[in-house]
Each structure stands twice: as structure tokens, then as C-alpha cells.
């Protein structure tokens with residue numbers, strides 16, 4: 001992805017985020033995720049059935065990077081098995097933390113491939129992943 | 144006046160609008176601290192030799208300076224601490240933990256800094272006191288009427304910032320103290336955002352305790368002041384026990400404590416910090432506290448005048464008569480605005496400014512905050528306004 005495309009993908013997902021909303025359904029796992037600089041604050045709702053992520057919804061107040069990252073994450077993870085999802089997440093962290101990663105797996109999330117250059121924003125990009133890992137853990141503990 | 148010559152940080156290619164968080168230090172402050180480390184680096188209160196005596200004189204000299212600066216009655220009423228936070232904790236734990244009983248009420252507001260909330264929360268836990276909140280009016284101000292409405296027969300303490308770091312509203316402390324004292328209620332002033340910005344007269348305000356930090360008034364980090372009326376400080380128990388604060392002790396664990404102020408300053412103090420604070424007070428006095436106040440108000444009015452012309456900017460607290468302005472750019476998250484401005488070397492704060500419970504009142508959780516000090520300029524404000532006026536540019540460059 002070139003610079004312009006990355007910017008476009010992030011802004012698109014920020015202005016028109018996918019899977020935004022709150023869920024009351026008890027089948028969903030709820031987690032809140034926020035970063036220590038106390039600004040971004042996102043609620044995540046995860047629905048898993050038969051080891052497959054059926055749905056993710058999110059809500060909250062967050063910056064462009066966090067919001068876009070969450071929107072992209074939900075799109076990418078819905079439909080994946082938990083194992084596939086974990087692999088995706090690991091790959092994403094590898095990219096953000098400047099380790100070797102598999103480009104072909106990450107699709108739109110590649111929009112954050114240069115974010116490591118802005119140290120104070122990497123926590124924004126990884127915020128939803130931190131949250132969804134917690135939600136998956138919660139699910140696995142309960143099942 | 145041109146302050147550029149006085150501050151190393153003002154010579155950098157930087158526009159600094161986060162003075163509520165901390166302020167820049169003039170050369171005179173840095174020099175005074177260096178001078179201590181380079182030329183008379185000994186401990187205080189140990190005056191058996193010449194340079195140690197010099198330390199004592201410098202350190203205790205600052206106590207006199209602080210006393211005059213806030214017009215305390217006596218030098219014993221000035222206790223050096225590590226900052227406003229420690230001072231507020233000492234007030235809550237050292238004095239009120241002993242004094243307050245289950246069911247007693249402490250009045251604060253939603254816009255207090257965490258440092259003036261959490262020490263009281265702790266007393267809610269240990270002493271089973273109740274914390275009540277004074278309602279803020281539509282412009283987020285504390286009014287005397289609302290204070291009166293919040294007082295009950297159980298109210299024992301009113302603890303307020305003179306000016307909040309969140310929306311910059313100025314509180315009518317003198318009136319509040321008067322009506323509080325008529326009802327035997329103590330008043331604790333969090334002076335972190337007032338002492339640096341205008342003349343403070345603790346006797347005129349008649350407050351019982353006050354806390355403030357050196358680093359928000361051109362002084363170094365790690366030093367602050369606890370002020371208390373002498374008769375109250377006498378009853379304030381030390382939190383720290385150790386060297387420098389005891390007269391003697393015997394092997395039956397009986398300790399005889401020193402008099403004020405040493406009793407509340409256990410251990411080797413932040414000597415360089417206190418000396419730096421003294422130099423900061425000298426500097427502020429040279430500029431003049433009245434000039435500082437007027438300059439900030441002038442800059443703030445100028446900023447509001449310019450920003451209010453921009454359609455996509457929503458100012459949260461235009462009425463506040465202080466150097467703090469909170470606003471949002473329509474549809475853009477505050478942190479994104481701050482990141483955008485940072486690309487042009489403009490430092491502003493985004494977030495909820497440590498007043499996490501205020502969001503109920505202002506309806507928005509996060510704002511961009513500009514907090515001015517006397518060394519800011521209209522030219523700097525012009526640069527800020529120019530960048531903020533172009534929303535497309537912000538959207539394009541914020542990521």
C-alpha cells in the first residue's frame with residue numbers, strides 16, 4: 001500500500017466505520033479496552049459459535065487511528081475460526097512491532113504498516129487487538 | 144515584554160500551549176539550582192560548616208519568600224513538599240483522617256483534578272465519610288448559591304481548585320470561605336492553577352489549607368508547598384517519620400517531634416528544588432503577578448475572538464476568566480487535533496485532563512486544551528488559529 005492509499009483506507013474506516021454499535025444480547029462477550037494515556041476508550045462485543053467468530057460490534061470514543069483499526073479488525077476477524085483470528089492478530093502485532101510478518105494475511109490492516117514511525121500512535125492501532133484478545137480469552141475460559 | 148531571552152525553551156522552534164500541565168523554566172531558576180549543586184552542595188539543617196550554613200540560609204530564605212508570595216502570617220505555615228499532590232494527601236491523611244467521622248461530608252466538584260478527589264475517596268473508605276458534589280451551572284462554574292444548596296449539617300470540608308485545569312473556571316473562593324466558616328466548615332484550596340497565575344493572599348481568602356506545585360509557576364519539578372493556618376498545621380500528623388523531624392527518641396519507641404515546619408519535612412528535602420522555587424518566585428515577582436494575570440486574560444480574549452470566528456470549532460468554556468481554553472474541532476477527535484498540531488510543533492493537550500468524572504457535565508469526554516502563560520504571544524495564537532481554520536488540512540494530515 002502506498003502512502004495515499006493507506007491514508008484513504010484509514011480515513012474511510014474512520015468516517016464510515018463498519019460494525020459500529022452496541023449489543024445487549026447475553027451471548028456476546030463484552031470487554032472494554034482503553035489506553036493508558038486515558039483518551040481512547042472502546043467497548044467490544046464478540047459473538048463466537050462453534051469456534052467461529054460470528055460477529056463483532058464496537059462503540060466508544062477514540063481517535064482516527066483506533067477507530068479505523070477497530071473497524072478493519074472487525075471486518076477481518078468476522079468469519080474466522082479462533083485459531084485463524086489469533087494468527088491474524090499475531091501477524092498484526094508483528095507488523096506494528098517491526099518483526100517479520102506475512103503481508104498477504106493482513107489485507108486492509110496493512111494501512112497501519114508505517115505506524116511504527118509514530119511511536120505515540122502504535123498503542124492506538126493495537127488497542128482493539130488488545131481488547132479482542134481479552135474477549136477471546138474470556139470466551140475460552142467460559143467454554 | 145519579550146520573555147524569549149529569559150527562557151531556553153522559548154528559543155526552540157516550538158509553540159507551547161500546555162502550561163496547565165507544566166511551565167517552562169527561566170535561566171535564573173536553572174542557574175540557581177546549578178549554583179547549589181556546583182558551589183555549596185551540602186545538606187540542610189546540618190550547619191556545622193560554612194557551606195552547610197549557606198544551604199540552610201538559602202533553603203529557609205525560600206520559606207520567607209513563599210510566605211510573602213502568598214501573604215501567609217508566619218513562615219511556620221509554609222511546608223515544602225514534592226508538589227500539590229503530596230500536599231493534598233498530607234492534608235487529607237494527616238489532618239482530616241483524624242478529624243472526620245462516619246457520615247461527615249466533604250464537598251468537591253466533578254471538575255476537580257484527581258489529586259483533589261482520590262485522597263478524599265480514600266477517606267470515604269477509611270473513615271466512612273461521604274463525598275458530595277457541588278452542582279456546576281450551565282457554564283460549568285461553581286456559584287455561591289450552588290455551594291449553599293449543597294451544604295448540609297454534616298458538611299465538614301469544602302475542597303476546591305481555585306481554577307480548574309479542565310475548563311479554567313474561576314471559583315469565588317473568598318465568598319465560599321466566608322460562608323463555610325460561618326458554618327464551621329473547613330476550606331481546602333487546591334492552588335495548583337491559581338498561585339502561578341494571579342496574586343494569592345491566603346489571609347484575605349482566609350482559607351484553612353492550600354496546596355500548589357513549583358513546576359507550574361516557572362519552578363522545577365518535584366517541589367511544592369503545603370500551606371495551613373498555624374493552629375491547624377500544629378494538629379496535622381506527619382505522614383513521614385525519620386531524620387530532621389524529631390527532637391529526640393529513646394529506646395522505648397517514644398519520639399519527641401520538632402516544631403513546625405521541620406516536623407512535617409522528614410528526610411533530606413529537595414534542596415535544589417526549593418532553591419529553584421525561590422528563584423521562580425523572584426522571577427514572577429519581577430514580571431509582576433498583576434501583569435501576569437492581565438497578560439493571560441488579554442491573550443485568552445484574543446484567542447477566543449479568533450477561534451469563535453471558525454465555524455467548525457466548538458469552544459467549551461468561553462466565559463472562564465483564566466488562561467485555560469477547552470474546545471473541539473467538529474467531528475475530529477481531540478487527540479487527532481493534537482497530533483496534527485504537533486506536526487507543526489504546537490503543543491496542546493488532548494483528553495479529559497485527569498478529571499475523569501467531568502464527562503457527565505460537559506457531555507463530551509474529551510477536549511483539546513490550550514493553557515496559556517504570560518510568555519505566550521499573539522503571534523503564537525495566530526499560528527494556531529491559522530492551522531485550525533483549515534479543517535480539510537487537519538483531516539488530511541492528522542494521520
Ligand SMILES: Cc1ncc(COP(=O)(O)O)c(C=O)c1O
Nearest residue numbers: 226227228256258304308335356
Ligand atoms: C488543579 C490541579 N490540582 C492538582 C494538580 C496536581 O499537581 P502535581 O501533579 O504537580 O502534584 C494539578 C496538576 O495538573 C492541577 O491542575
